[in-house]
Amino acid sequence: MRSFAFTFFLLILAAGAALVAVLHVKDGSLDRLLGSQGAEIGGNLYKFETQNIHRIHLAGNGVKAECVFEDGMWRIVQPWKDRMDPRVANLIVQFTLGTKVVDIIPEGKIDTAKAGLRDGTIGVLIEDKDGNRLANYLLGRPTLWVEYDKENDRHDSTVFIQPLDEGRSDDTYAGTGDIHSLFRDGFRHLRDHHPFLCNPLLLETVRLKNGEAEVLLSRSGEKAPWRITKPQELPTDVNAVTKLLTDLFKLRAKRVMDRSEVTLPAEETNGRQRIAIKHFGQAQEVILEIMPPASAEAETVYATVSDRPDTVFELLLKPLASVPTETKPGAPAEEEDDDLVSLAELPDTINDLRNPMLTLLNPAAIQGILIHSSTGPEIPVVREQGRDWEYQDTAGKMQPINYATLTRMVGTLTQTRVADFVTDAATDLTPYGLDRPSISLRFLAFGGERYEFVFGRSLDGTWHAMRAGVPTVMRVDDTYVRALATQPWEWRRANPWSIAEVDVSQVERVTAGKPPLLLEYSMIQQSWKATQEGKDRSAELETARADQLLKVLLGLQGERWLAPDDQEAKNALASPALSFRILADAYDKDAVKTGTRQYILRLAPLATTPGNRTWVGQVEGDPNAFRIDVETIQRLAVDVFGD
Numbered sequence: 001m002r003s004f005a006f007t008f009f010l011l012i013l014a015a016g017a018a019l020v021a022v023l024h025v026k027d028g029s030l031d032r033l034l035g036s037q038g039a040e041i042g043g044n045l046y047k048f049e050t051q052n053i054h055r056i057h058l059a060g061n062g063v064k065a066e067c068v069f070e071d072g073m074w075r076i077v078q079p080w081k082d083r084m085d086p087r088v089a090n091l092i093v094q095f096t097l098g099t100k101v102v103d104i105i106p107e108g109k110i111d112t113a114k115a116g117l118r119d120g121t122i123g124v125l126i127e128d129k130d131g132n133r134l135a136n137y138l139l140g141r142p143t144l145w146v147e148y149d150k151e152n153d154r155h156d157s158t159v160f161i162q163p164l165d166e167g168r169s170d171d172t173y174a175g176t177g178d179i180h181s182l183f184r185d186g187f188r189h190l191r192d193h194h195p196f197l198c199n200p201l202l203l204e205t206v207r208l209k210n211g212e213a214e215v216l217l218s219r220s221g222e223k224a225p226w227r228i229t230k231p232q233e234l235p236t237d238v239n240a241v242t243k244l245l246t247d248l249f250k251l252r253a254k255r256v257m258d259r260s261e262v263t264l265p266a267e268e269t270n271g272r273q274r275i276a277i278k279h280f281g282q283a284q285e286v287i288l289e290i291m292p293p294a295s296a297e298a299e300t301v302y303a304t305v306s307d308r309p310d311t312v313f314e315l316l317l318k319p320l321a322s323v324p325t326e327t328k329p330g331a332p333a334e335e336e337d338d339d340l341v342s343l344a345e346l347p348d349t350i351n352d353l354r355n356p357m358l359t360l361l362n363p364a365a366i367q368g369i370l371i372h373s374s375t376g377p378e379i380p381v382v383r384e385q386g387r388d389w390e391y392q393d394t395a396g397k398m399q400p401i402n403y404a405t406l407t408r409m410v411g412t413l414t415q416t417r418v419a420d421f422v423t424d425a426a427t428d429l430t431p432y433g434l435d436r437p438s439i440s441l442r443f444l445a446f447g448g449e450r451y452e453f454v455f456g457r458s459l460d461g462t463w464h465a466m467r468a469g470v471p472t473v474m475r476v477d478d479t480y481v482r483a484l485a486t487q488p489w490e491w492r493r494a495n496p497w498s499i500a501e502v503d504v505s506q507v508e509r510v511t512a513g514k515p516p517l518l519l520e521y522s523m524i525q526q527s528w529k530a531t532q533e534g535k536d537r538s539a540e541l542e543t544a545r546a547d548q549l550l551k552v553l554l555g556l557q558g559e560r561w562l563a564p565d566d567q568e569a570k571n572a573l574a575s576p577a578l579s580f581r582i583l584a585d586a587y588d589k590d591a592v593k594t595g596t597r598q599y600i601l602r603l604a605p606l607a608t609t610p611g612n613r614t615w616v617g618q619v620e621g622d623p624n625a626f627r628i629d630v631e632t633i634q635r636l637a638v639d640v641f642g643d
Contacts, residue, residue, distance in 0.1 A: 039101045045163060045175060046096050048126075048134040056092060057125040058187060065187045073197075076190055080258060082311050085192040088182050096126060096135050099175035102147045102158055107170040122183050123164075138162040143174050193253040195288045195305045195313050198277055200245035207276040207285065208348045215350050217241065222280060228354055232424065235355040240347045247341045248277065253313035254300055254340060262312045264302055265291050275348070290343065293317060301343070316342035356417035358453060358465055358474060361443060363410045370442040373486035381406070381491065385446065391491040402494050404560070405485045412483040413441075413453070418474040422464065426471045432464035433457040434473065439486055455481060487563070489624045494557035496619045496626060497599055499584050501554055505596065506583035511637065512576070519546060519640075530640070542642045552635045553580060556601075558617065558626030568606060569616045569625040576602035578637060603633060 039045045058065040066078040067089065074084035122139040140160030147156045156176040163173070182189055206217040216230035226241045228234040265272075271292030276285040287306040294301075299320075303313045319342045347353055368382040381401060383389045389406060390398040422432070429435040433456030443451045452468035455476070463476045485491060507519045519541075520529040530541040562569050579602045586597040600620035605612045615633050618625040 039104075039173065041101050041104060043101055044097065045099060045101065045137070045161065045173060046135045048097070050093055050097070052128040052134065053093060053126055054129040055127045056089065057127070058123065058183065058190075060122040060183055061186065063186050065190055067190065079187070080191060082256075083192040083197065083308060084190055085194070088190055091179055091182060092124065093126070095177045095179045096124065096137075099161065099177045100147075101173050101175055102145060103143075103174040105172040105174070107172075122180070133165065136164045138164065139180070140172075142178050142180070145174055147176050149176070188256065191256045191311070193256050193313070194249075195251060195253065195303060195308075195315075196248055196277060196286060197307075198249055198286075199279065200249050202279045203245065203277055204280045204282070205276075205278045205285070206244065206248070207274070209274040209276075210348070211270075213349070215348070215353065217244075217353065228350060231350065234350070235360060236353055237355050240353050244347050244353065247346050248275070250341050251315070252340055253303075253315055255314040257312045257314070259304075259310045259312055262302060264304070264312070273343075275346075290315065316340045318342050318344045351421045354421070357415065358413050358418055358476075359451065359467065361410070361414055361445075361451065363414065365445045365447065366410070366443055367446045368444040370440075370444075371484075371486055372440040372442075374438045376487045379486070379488055379491065391488070393491075394488050399491075400493050401491050402561070404494060405490050408483050409485045412480055416480060416483075418465065418480075419477050420475040422473040422475055424472045426466070426473045429456070429466075429473075431458060432466075432473050433459075434464055434466055439481070439484060441484065455484070489561050489564070492561055492624070494559075494626075496556060496558060496601070496617065496622065499554050499582060499599065501550065503585040504550065504554070504582060505585070506581075507550060507553065508581040509636075510576075510579045510581075512578070517640070521546075521550065537641065540641045542640055545638055545640045545642065549636065549638055549640060552632065553582070553601075556617075556628075556632070558628050560627045562616065562625045562627065564623040566625060569618070572604040572606050572616055573602050573618050573625060576604045578603040578633065580636075603628065603636070 054069055056067045058067070064078060065076065067074055067076050067084050069075075069089070074086050074089045076082050076084045124135065124137055124139060125133065126135040127133055138161070140162065143158045143160060145158045147158055148154075149156050157178045158174045158176055159178050159180070161173045161175045162170075202222060204219065208215045208217075214230060215228060217226050217236065218229045219226045225238075226236045228236055269292060273290040274287055275290070276287040278285045285306070289304050289306075291302045291304075299317055300314050301317055303315050305311070305313070320340070367385075368380065371379040371381065377394060379391055381389060381391045389401040389403070391401045393399050426432070426434075434454055435456070437454035437456045439455040441453045441455075443453075445451075453465060454468055455463060455465045457463055463478065463481050464473050465476050466473050502523045504521055504523070507521065508516055509519070510516045515533045518531045520531075521527070528538065528541055528543050528546050530537045530546075579600065582599040582601075583596050584599065586594050588594050601617060602620070603615055603617045606614045606616055613630040615628050615630060616625050617628045
């Protein structure tokens with residue numbers, strides 16, 4: 001029979017084994033029982049689960065700080081009571097878990113004072129909710145060693161680290177990374193310098209109030225578009241709203257102070273601004289109140305925010321000039337003052353945020369446009385469902401339209417920004433020239449909706465526009481108005497002629513400074529004959545190039561028709577640089593051949609300066625010249641002999 005003492009010993013042994021097993025399962029190691037083990041070169045100093053972190057204690061240069069993670073947010077409880085910058089907390093944790101050992105200095109082999117492990121030392125203690133220590137170390141000065149990180153192809157700076165964990169050796173380590181910049185200026189960078197803790201994707205409303213002017217941005221859901229809902233219902237400029245939300249997310253103070261340290265202007269002082277945000281599911285707005293500047297020359301202003309009543313922010317009024325700074329290898333990037341968003345950069349007025357287009361018409365829904373101009377006849381441009389667009393010419397006949405003209409005009413109305421919003425409450429239209437509009441565009445949609453937009457010119461020559469029946473007046477520039485195509489010739493098809501290849505018998509090309517080239521052609525026989533200066537050069541002719549030349553010539557399209565009295569085009573075409581004469585069969589209305597017809601095309605650059613890319617062309621007998629791209633000119637001037 002076993003003795004009582006031996007049985008008791010077995011019970012103690014079993015209990016000890018069970019304790020070891022429990023600790024190993026719970027903590028993933030036996031550090032709590034045996035003490036933290038020394039790290040190896042290339043390894044990490046600490047290993048723990050980030051979700052267990054509850055508290056961070058910091059100490060250095062006579063200042064102690066305590067930060068607690070509760071309700072999904074980091075807060076500072078000492079030396080201030082304020083919100084902690086969550087990015088700083090993340091960087092501390094990332095450094096603690098991520099620093100890799102590059103050297104181990106045994107106890108007594110290093111002067112701790114020179115390593116910065118006495119004066120100027122930063123103490124870091126990380127605990128879980130039960131007060132168990134997850135990491136405890138002193139952060140010394142940076143070392144002279146720079147470690148190359150092959151995995152990320154970068155160089156990392158290193159610092160001295162002295163672990164203080166119970167059971168760990170007293171060795172000093174050189175570890176990668178450097179977070180000293182987080183602790184400068186008495187730990188002031190622990191405080192969240194961002195007035196708003198916001199997620200732009202989850203915002204429901206943004207309210208901007210400056211004096212009596214107030215703008216409210218709202219949306220009905222997280223995926224719904226933003227709209228201006230106050231002072232009036234208006235669509236927004238997507239880019240401007242995106243910039244506003246991004247800037248509010250990035251808005252950061254130059255300095256953060258306690259309310260007791262600052263004297264703020266009296267409540268009745270004029271010039272305060274307010275920016276309020278509300279997330280979906282949030283009961284109340286978070287309001288940023290911006291105080292008036294102390295003087296006209298002030299570069300910063302004070303501000304308070306409703307969910308941090310004891311904190312005052314010093315915000316930039318105007319952007320600062322950017323000055324590049326050098327960052328040490330491996331050091332975390334610091335947010336310098338030249339990265340701060342200034343209040344002047346925020347798009348915060350109704351004109352900044354509203355959609356800057358004259359109309360948001362859907363081009364696919366348009367059935368017809370009636371164009372009226374004080375300088376030309378009325379032009380109907382219409383289509384039936386599923387059919388091509390047509391316009392009515394000066395003879396009253398319906399003709400196929402120039403689709404480039406339609407695209408340019410509708411694109412201008414729906415995609416080009418107006419120059420300015422003049423007023424939203426116009427009653428007297430005379431000052432804007434809109435009492436007797438110079439241009440009227442009436443749109444008919446397939447659903448029966450009708451819209452009219454009018455354009456007028458004030459006495460100083462400025463163009464204004466408005467939607468008929470709406471008191472909003474906008475200013476537009478001359479380029480905008482020129483794109484409206486109010487003359488019948490602007491709607492002509494882009495082809496200056498229509499010649500069938502089978503009818504062509506001759507093409508003569510005259511290039512300035514060169515002898516004329518005569519090409520005789522038969523499509524049926526697929527033959528070419530080339531004559532130049534009375535000499536037959538057919539044997540030298542590259543027929544593939546001649547075929548391509550004819551194809552470009554017959555399929556010619558202008559970029560834009562010009563007015564009959566365009567003097568610049570007339571002057572250029574008086575001395576053409578390139579011209580063509582085409583001889584083709586002619587037919588009567590019954591398709592009976594009546595002989596031949598001659599077509600003459602003249603082409604010239606608008607300027608003779610090197611690099612000019614603007615050419616004009618005109619068919620003899622046609623009152624309108626047209627613009628043509630330089631690439632087409634190059635193809636028309638091709639060397640058909642391959643010299």
